[in-house]
Every structure is written in structure tokens, then in C-alpha cells.
Amino acid sequence: MVHPHRTQLLGDLHAKYIIDFSQNRDSFEYFATEHFRMSGVYWGLTALHLLGRADALPAEELVAWVLACQRPGGGFGGSERHDPHLLYTLSALQILTLCDALDRVDANAVAAYIAGLQQPDGSFWGDEWGEVDTRFSYCALCALWLLDRLDAINVPAAAAYVAACKNFDGGFGCTPGNESHAGQVFTCVAALAIAGRLDLADTDLLCWWLCERQTRSGGLNGRPEKLQDVCYSWWCLSALSILGRLHWIDQAALTDFILDCQDEEGGGISDRPEDQVDVYHTFFGIAGLSLMGRPGLAPIDPTFALPVEVVQRLQARRQPRSRAAEGEQQPAAAEAQQTQQQQQQLAAVQGAS
Numbered sequence: 001m002v003h004p005h006r007t008q009l010l011g012d013l014h015a016k017y018i019i020d021f022s023q024n025r026d027s028f029e030y031f032a033t034e035h036f037r038m039s040g041v042y043w044g045l046t047a048l049h050l051l052g053r054a055d056a057l058p059a060e061e062l063v064a065w066v067l068a069c070q071r072p073g074g075g076f077g078g079s080e081r082h083d084p085h086l087l088y089t090l091s092a093l094q095i096l097t098l099c100d101a102l103d104r105v106d107a108n109a110v111a112a113y114i115a116g117l118q119q120p121d122g123s124f125w126g127d128e129w130g131e132v133d134t135r136f137s138y139c140a141l142c143a144l145w146l147l148d149r150l151d152a153i154n155v156p157a158a159a160a161y162v163a164a165c166k167n168f169d170g171g172f173g174c175t176p177g178n179e180s181h182a183g184q185v186f187t188c189v190a191a192l193a194i195a196g197r198l199d200l201a202d203t204d205l206l207c208w209w210l211c212e213r214q215t216r217s218g219g220l221n222g223r224p225e226k227l228q229d230v231c232y233s234w235w236c237l238s239a240l241s242i243l244g245r246l247h248w249i250d251q252a253a254l255t256d257f258i259l260d261c262q263d264e265e266g267g268g269i270s271d272r273p274e275d276q277v278d279v280y281h282t283f284f285g286i287a288g289l290s291l292m293g294r295p296g297l298a299p300i301d302p303t304f305a306l307p308v309e310v311v312q313r314l315q316a317r318r319q320p321r322s323r324a325a326e327g328e329q330q331p332a333a334a335e336a337q338q339t340q341q342q343q344q345q346l347a348a349v350q351g352a353s
Helices: 011-023 028-032 034-050 059-068 086-098 107-115 134-147 155-164 182-195 203-211 232-242 251-260 279-291 308-317 322-326 332-352
Strands: none
Touching: 011 034, 011 279, 034 059, 034 086, 034 279, 059 086, 086 107, 086 134, 086 308, 107 134, 134 155, 134 182, 155 182, 182 203, 182 232, 203 232, 232 251, 232 279, 251 279
């Protein structure tokens, strides 16, 4: 049963929580999260956009800070003093997209940095130290799509590597042979969507596995026999949405679970009811509700984890491919992906209306 003060989405309170958190630079949390602050800013800013508070944070100040985190090689660090990594490079580009300032970066330099991390088997290192994970495959493909530079990498090889991480249950792991995990499922399904290769997923088998992640509480977990957690409201639902199976779970029960994780006093959403709130779970809870078409929330694109209107704005500004004027041809995979994304975004808007 949902707490009586949490039956509605406390949008204004969540927006205030995010804004206050971003302005409190003397807290322990501010210093403890320095190494992944770029992602934290992305989570908070996107949540504000979904809540209809896109102008709540100073855009120019955010853009200047993001650009200050770019390293000479083209990649971005988690904050000013940190080395570049694919995770934070994607978050940086997502923030710039939200702030309508993507044209302030040298797209070719960032693309070259990302391309330099692709390995012969199609996988990607997260940074120069060589860790491989399907999260990084998604980061590379998503970042390059935002920059309109998918042709900088071997897209078919990237898709083939992701497919090699598929398991007997239809799920995906972080590398070939690793167990299926809902977080990895999102990154792999979204990566295949961007590559135009969703045919490589066992759709019904995978979506059945995702539906089995729903517990008696209504919440979703990431693996069998694990506790439910609000963040999987995004990791599971996004993949189900991309694959057209969002209706396969009990959305009413999941909605109640997310709402019950709200803090009705200070705002924010936690992983489970009565736990400590944080920006991470606040974003993923709001994003999950957005995917389910919650009234009052802007629709979110399940592949790019950005508001649908932001993705559409980016697409509308693209020419029929500037490189075509330079004698280059857009890869067939990128063309297929573009058509596929347009269809997904239309479905997302219709589902939220």
C-alpha cells in the first residue's frame, strides 16, 4: 500500500530537491561524488526537463563547466580534475544537448577519441586502461549518434560484439559469458537500436525475462532473487519500450512502488520505500514514470535517455548529411537507425499522450 502522502507524484518537491542539491557545494555528498559529477548533473538536469523545469538551472554556467571538463584528447572527465572516460563523455554530450549547446564542441575530436577506444572485436574500452563492458558500447554509439558521427567507428562490429554478449535466457551481460543483468540489457538493446540491428535480440525471450524482474512489491529487480530497486524502473522499461513490449508488465503496480519511494518532506526518490533519497534514483524513478506516460511528465526517449522533444529538436536541425556534400556516404546501418529512431519517438509520444 502506498503511503497516503505519496499517492501523487510530488513533482515540485522533487524539482526543489534537485535544485537545492546542485547548489549545496559544502556538503559531504558534493565532495564524495566528484568523480562522477558529470553523470549526476545529467541525471538532475534531465529529471528537471521531464518535470517541466528545464530552466531551473543556469544553462550557460552548466555548459561552461562541461567544456572545462574536456581533456586534450577529446574525451570528458567526471569533473574538472579527472581523466576522460566514455561514461562521462556521453553524459557531457547529453548535458550539452539538453542545453542546446552541442555545437560548442569539436565533434570530430570527440569522435576520434571514441573511435580510438574501439577494439578489433568491436568492443570498446571505457578509457585508456582497457576495461571492456557493454555499457561502453552503448556510450560510444549513443555519443556518436548525438554528434552525427556514427561513421567514425565500425558499427557492424560493435553490434556483433553486443550480440556476442547475449545469453540463453535472452538477456545480456557486460562481456561474453557474463550473467544477464537488467542494466546491461538496456545498454545492449539501445546499442543495437542505434546500430539498426534489433534483429540480433531474441525479443520475446528477452522481454519475458524482463517481465520476470517484477516482484510482489510491484518494483523491478536487476537479476533473479535480488531486491527490487527504483532504478530498474528505467533499465527494464526502456528495453521493453524499445522492443514494443511495455504493456507486458503491471504498470499500475510499478507506478505505486515508485511513488511509495518518494520523500514527502524533503523531496527526492529512493531505491526502496523509506530509504535515503538521491539524485540517481530520483531521475530513474521519474524516467520510469515518464515511460509509462505519467500525466504531467514530458515523454522520454527510451534509447537516448533524453526528452523526446530534445531528440526531435536535434534531428530537425540535421541536414541531409553535411558529409554527403563532401563526397561521403552515410553508412547503411546509420540510415536504418535513423528511420528506426523516428518510429520509436513517434510511439513514445503517442504512448504518453
